[in-house]
Amino acid sequence: NAGVTQTPKFQVLKTGQSMTLQCAQDMNHEYMSWYRQDPGMGLRLIHYSVGAGITDQGEVPNGYNVSRSTTEDFPLRLLSAAPSQTSVYFCASSYGRRAGNTIYFGEGSWLTVV
């Protein structure tokens, strides 16, 4: 049981490049989400999904796309990276929206946009 796996752990991008942060969970969780963490701002929700084929925007969705073609995977795409997207990104999953006490986080992906 690997839990929530994020890749890559570290990435440096040039402005304008695109990339995908991968997130996978093997717990058959319905609910998955992406957060970004910036100093002094806590974690902010980017996008979330309540099941395969369903996604919705969080607090800071601009510049990011997501898809949920399978229950296991929830990739986060940066279409044209900007320095403002330099951050630490966390993927999270839980069994359902009511099971709030079983939210699992990945270890984080450190992204630098130069």
Added chain:
Amino acid sequence: GEDVEQSLFLSVREGDSSVINCTYTDSSSTYLYWYKQEPGAGLQLLTYIFSNMDMKQDQRLTVLLNKKDKHLSLRIADTQTGDSAIYFCAEYTGKLIFGQGTTLQVKP
């Protein structure tokens, strides 16, 4: 709207108790959480409390919830240097909303 506020910094001496406070605005929160983040690491769930509870104790950790005032606190008894980290409170209303995090500094 949803908003979670925390003070940014707390410094205590080893062996003292630490109390980290948090306020939230959404009264429909079902669960409230405390997470710990050590430098360069991910988020570790410390404890949580369901919204119909007032208090929860888990070894050195005590969570107090005042639902009327929308105030949550985390008390760490006998604080150790290994407790130095950033502590996040979060409310769950169908999605997790986090506070800014409180940096706890423990002095020997």
